[in-house]
Amino acid sequence: MLVADFEVARREFSVRVHLQVPTGERLALLGRSGAGKTTTVEAIAGLLRLSGGEIRLGDRQLSSARHPAADLPPGQRGVGLLRQNPGLFPHLTVLQNIGYAPGVSPAAARAAGERLGLGALLGARPRGLSGGEAQRVSLARALQTRVDLLCLDEPFNSLDRPLGLELLGLLRRELEESGTSAILVTHRLEDAQAFAQRLAVLHRGEILQVGDPRELVLRPSSRKVAELVGYQGWLSGGAQTMAVHPDRVHPVGAGEGGEISARVLGMTPRGARIELELEAEGRWRGRFRCRSDRSAAIGERMWFAAPGAPIFPTPDPGGGALSDR
Amino acid sequence: MRGAGVRVSTGAALVGALIVWIALLGPLITLLAHLTPASVWNALTQPGALQPLVTSVTASLVALAVILLLGTPLAYLMARGRLPFPRVWEAGVILPLLTPPLVIGLLLIFMVGPETPIGAALSHLNLSATNTFLALVVAEIYESVPFYVLGAMAAFATVDPALEQAAALLGDNRLRTWRRVTMPLAAPGLANALAVTWARAMGAFGAVLIIAYHPFGLPMQIWVTLQETGLASALPYALVLLVVALPLPVAAYIWSARARRRL
Numbered sequence: 288m289l290v291a292d293f294e295v296a297r298r299e300f301s302v303r304v305h306l307q308v309p310t311g312e313r314l315a316l317l318g319r320s321g322a323g324k325t326t327t328v329e330a331i332a333g334l335l336r337l338s339g340g341e342i343r344l345g346d347r348q349l350s351s352a353r354h355p356a357a358d359l360p361p362g363q364r365g366v367g368l369l370r371q372n373p374g375l376f377p378h379l380t381v382l383q384n385i386g387y388a389p390g391v392s393p394a395a396a397r398a399a400g401e402r403l404g405l406g407a408l409l410g411a412r413p414r415g416l417s418g419g420e421a422q423r424v425s426l427a428r429a430l431q432t433r434v435d436l437l438c439l440d441e442p443f444n445s446l447d448r449p450l451g452l453e454l455l456g457l458l459r460r461e462l463e464e465s466g467t468s469a470i471l472v473t474h475r476l477e478d479a480q481a482f483a484q485r486l487a488v489l490h491r492g493e494i495l496q497v498g499d500p501r502e503l504v505l506r507p508s509s510r511k512v513a514e515l516v517g518y519q520g521w522l523s524g525g526a527q528t529m530a531v532h533p534d535r536v537h538p539v540g541a542g543e544g545g546e547i548s549a550r551v552l553g554m555t556p557r558g559a560r561i562e563l564e565l566e567a568e569g570r571w572r573g574r575f576r577c578r579s580d581r582s583a584a585i586g587e588r589m590w591f592a593a594p595g596a597p598i599f600p601t602p603d604p605g606g607g608a609l610s611d612r
Numbered sequence: 613m614r615g616a617g618v619r620v621s622t623g624a625a626l627v628g629a630l631i632v633w634i635a636l637l638g639p640l641i642t643l644l645a646h647l648t649p650a651s652v653w654n655a656l657t658q659p660g661a662l663q664p665l666v667t668s669v670t671a672s673l674v675a676l677a678v679i680l681l682l683g684t685p686l687a688y689l690m691a692r693g694r695l696p697f698p699r700v701w702e703a704g705v706i707l708p709l710l711t712p713p714l715v716i717g718l719l720l721i722f723m724v725g726p727e728t729p730i731g732a733a734l735s736h737l738n739l740s741a742t743n744t745f746l747a748l749v750v751a752e753i754y755e756s757v758p759f760y761v762l763g764a765m766a767a768f769a770t771v772d773p774a775l776e777q778a779a780a781l782l783g784d785n786r787l788r789t790w791r792r793v794t795m796p797l798a799a800p801g802l803a804n805a806l807a808v809t810w811a812r813a814m815g816a817f818g819a820v821l822i823i824a825y826h827p828f829g830l831p832m833q834i835w836v837t838l839q840e841t842g843l844a845s846a847l848p849y850a851l852v853l854l855v856v857a858l859p860l861p862v863a864a865y866i867w868s869a870r871a872r873r874r875l
Contacts, residue, residue: 332781362783374778377875378796387792388782414875432782 289436289468293340293350295323295330301338302326302492308436308468310345313459315471315479315500317515318489324472327489328438331470332368333361344435367434369442373425375413381424382409388432399427403457419450426454430461437462439471455482476504476516488512504532510599518597520575522547522567528601529593531575533562536593538579545590547571551583565591640854647847655848664833665852671745671829672813675752679760679809684802687764688794692773709758713818716754720823724750747824755819756812760805767801768794797875800868807864814857830856 289308294301302323308314318324329335331342333349336358341351344365350358361368375384385405386396400409403423413421422443429437439458443451459482462469471482479486479500486500495515496508507513510521513530520531531547539545549565552574556562560578567573577591634641655661689695690702708716724730724741734741741747771794779789795802817831825832830853838846 334777334781360785361777361780362785366781368781370774372774374772374774376775376779376793376797387779389784412874428782 288345289331289470290343291327291331293330293337293342293352295326295335296338297323297326297492300492302330303339304330304492304494306487306494306497308470310435310468311466312485313462313469313471313483314485314487315473315483316487316489317473317476317479319474319515322489323492324474324489325440326492328368328440328470328472331436332366332438333359333364334368365433365435367429367432367437368440369425369429369437370440371442371444373413373421375416375421375424375428377413379412380409381405381411381413381416384413384424385409385427385431387428390433391431396427396431399431400424403427419446419454422446422454426458430465434467436468436470439469441473444473444475452478452481458482480504488515490515505535505595507597513597513599520567520573522571522573522575523601524571526601528599529571530597530599531577531593532596533576533578535596536575536577536591538577538581538583539590539592541590543590543592545592547575547591547593549575549589549591551585551587551589553585554582565589567591643847643850643854646844647851651844652848652851655845656852664828664830664849665856667745667748667827668814668829668831668853669856671748671752672810675749675756675813676806676810678749678753679757679813680806683757683761684764687761688768688790690761691765691768705758705761707758708754709762713755713816714822717751717819717822720750720754720819724823742823743826744824745827748820748827748829751819751822751824752813752816755816756809759812760809763805763808764798764802767798767805770801771797800871800875803864803868803871807861810860811857814853 288310289306291304291306291308294303299321300323304323304327306314306327316324316327326335330337330350336355337350337352339352341353342349347359347365348357349364349366376387379387382393382396382400385391385400386393397409400406403426405420405423405427408416408420408424413424416424425442443454446454455478458469469482471479473479473482483500485497486503487497488495488503490511496503496512498506503512504516507516507518507530510528510530513532517534518530518532520529520533520536522529522531529547536547547567548569549567551563552566553564554561555564557578560580561582563577563579563583565575565577567575583589686701686705690698690705695701711719721742722728724734724747726732726735726740726742731741734746739746741750775793775797776789779793780786784792815831816829817835820829820832821835828836830849834846834849834853837849
């Protein structure tokens with residue numbers, strides 16, 4: 288199990304992390320750019336020094352702010368790191384890249400490359416590879432390194448979405464097979480939900496909430512968490528504010544229990560559905576969005592139901608308590 | 613009209629480039645024009661004629677080894693910004709480049725001459741840093757070391773630190789990372805730096821004239837022959853110096869250009 292309880296000083300704010308990842312678990316660290324996600328995994332991987340606390344993996348101490356001289360170097364921590372930049376060695380072939388880590392036999396590297404669909408490229412140099420192929424090589428190389436924890440710093444973000452999701456699925460299966468723990472850093476909720484068993488939301492260096500990926504979206508503990516997991520509408524109702532998620536609000540007929548009365552301001556196609564831009568008037572006031580199966584007319588008045596929408600006190604001090612309706 | 617204008621300017625640029633190229637190669641062309649195979653053979657078969665060549669090659673090899681050994685880690689640390697007060701270190705490396713070689717020679721006399729503490733210490737070891745093989749090596753090092761350190765710095769700067777980090781994460785310690793990633797990637801640039809340094813060491817003259825008149829290296833041989841028997845007698849030695857000093861830089865240049873294309 289990884290037990291990370293540390294602080295890393297940064298220019299604008301310190302990243303303070305209290306995190307436990309049981310063996311074999313896949314955790315996603317969700318947050319916006321600059322929230323401290325990369326700092327967190329780089330500290331765990333041993334690329335940054337701690338300004339406080341310590342990091343342990345199993346019975347080994349990886350880093351400690353008290354005895355930094357005893358910090359284990361990156362290659363001896365049992366922690367791998369896969370980044371957006373595949374970091375392939377340009378002077379080595381694909382096969383040599385995959386088998387780079389000490390102790391990896393050429394046969395094992397070849398098998399790993401073939402398993403990831405790189406059989407025809409094993410003799411090629413990285414220079415001629417496409418972005419997807421380069422990430423596959425990087426992935427094969429990371430999986431060949433015997434690690435107890437693999438950190439993934441938005442590794443597939445520069446690839447197109449279907450390819451990125453395919454590689455994420457591939458990685459998930461490989462991790463499941465080997466029973467290796469993983470931390471995925473991402474700013475995309477859908478990636479986090481597709482990959483992880485548990486989700487931690489990070490904002491300005493603090494973990495705001497940790498929980499089941501779906502449960503966390505249904506029950507955000509604060510307005511900030513709600514914002515980070517996709518709530519876009521904030522309807523004011525006096526001392527309370529209702530957080531509205533575009534997927535968790537739906538139109539209902541008059542008299543069918545809708546609590547939000549709203550006027551249609553605009554419409555945008557969103558995949559197979561239509562996203563309505565709405566202005567709520569009545570008990571709840573403010574703008575929100577709703578992904579609906581049916582189209583509407585601009586200016587049309589409609590009723591909406593948002594069952595289970597979280598309510599926060601107004602004004603929210605930044606960490607308001609959740610009260611379910 | 614516009615196409616014709618482009619053609620004219622491209623033609624003018626080519627002519628200009630050709631003039632510069634011929635001007636740069638002019639001295640070499642002149643040298644070859646003034647030599648006959650008989651005059652070269654005659655000069656090189658004189659008794660003791662090859663000794664300066666042997667002296668120069670040996671001293672330059674020793675100087676190169678010292679520069680490589682001490683200059684490479686220095687260049688790496690400077691390129692990675694791992695030294696405190698980086699500008700001070702840079703100034704120290706550039707200073708010998710900016711100082712006229714004659715002045716370097718004079719200052720070396722005041723630094724390692726027989727009357728100095730270093731000179732005294734050397735004499736305890738039965739060594740002397742004036743008019744000896746050691747003096748020649750020291751003078752060559754001072755004249756050529758900046759070319760290597762600056763070139764090697766540029767070579768290391770082209771190696772992406774993220775690749776070194778990747779190697780470390782895959783289990784390499786610093787030495788293995790250096791051997792398996794840093795050096796192979798910096799090698800083309802290092803080869804170029806080494807080749808230029810070799811040419812500079814072989815041709816070192818100003819500081820050598822002051823501190824290592826003896827033993828005669830090739831540049832000194834050219835100078836003395838020029839003084840004693842005139843231009844025509846000195847030219848064969850000039851050719852020998854070029855023949856010995858140039859192949860390594862040319863080979864290194866060709867190899868590094870090919871190696872870069874592979875990366």
